[in-house]
Amino acid sequence: MLNHIKIILADDHSLVRDGIKVLLETESDIEVIGEASNGKEAIALVNEKNPDILIIDIRMPEMNGIEAVEILNRQNTATKCIILSMHDSEEYILQSVNAGAKGYLLKDTGKQEFIKAIQTVNNGGKYYSGDISNVLVNNLLNPTSTTLSEVPQKKTATTNPFDLTNKELQVLELILTGLTNKQISEKLQNSKRTIETHRFNLMRKMEVKNLIDLSKKAQEFHLV
Structure with missing residues (x-):
């Protein structure tokens, strides 16, 4: 059988x-x-x-x-x-x-x-x-990135009221420097689709619809 x-x-x-x-x-x-x-x-x-x-x-x-x-x-x-x-x-x-x-x-x-x-x-x-x-x-080749032995910790609600992940915060900072999704993907060695997903999640979590509002809210809550 x-x-x-x-x-x-x-x-x-x-x-x-x-x-x-x-x-x-x-x-x-x-x-x-x-x-x-x-x-x-x-x-x-x-x-x-x-x-x-x-x-x-x-x-x-x-x-x-x-x-x-x-x-x-x-x-x-x-x-x-x-x-x-x-x-x-x-x-x-x-x-x-x-x-x-x-x-x-x-x-x-x-x-x-x-x-x-x-x-x-x-x-x-x-x-x-x-x-x-x-x-x-x-x-494994990048010791400066999140390691397999270290699960990322969430930020506290007072410093990160939108419950953004460490990677989302990193992408947010790069978005606000004016980099495109393609440039961010090359810098972080992630696929362009991954960066697009992060950008979408940032907009959704922070309840904004454009880059100007994203920048204002990031500065208001001292996220960057």
Whole structure:
């Protein structure tokens, strides 16, 4: 009898879970045995069903994916965790690796690579897609950037009322010096898409719609 790789999916969007499930179950050796919509549900399902692999998103309500992976890692569960996210920011990647994730894939990953990642992790290996591997390599070669042994700490509410990450603060400073997304991506050795994501998140968190308002608010709250 074929030994199935038993998987739990955790994502707060049911359509995303449905799509992943359909994709995975075209493989004869993969079986989705449970679904969760947040980190707390994922932990409960893993403890109940003991899957081989948990595929989990980062940004979810109640408890995010990184926190869930960290808790499962502390519990010494045999379940291996793969992060599947739309975010390729350095901080998310490094926090995920620190938390104990055995793989990190972007949501635009192709089916063939997705299946390969699952099989690699199930067999005891680790799998990071190309862009993610570049971030990890750059981090190891760049001691001045966030290290794998140091999960970034959040700023206090008084100094950072918008809950910006360290990377977002760094991008904010460079934006306000007049650099373009392309120039910032080259300076920080991140993809242009990553910088665009940071810029979008800055605008959203700080509730501004243009560069002038962004600059005014950054100065008002002494963020740069």
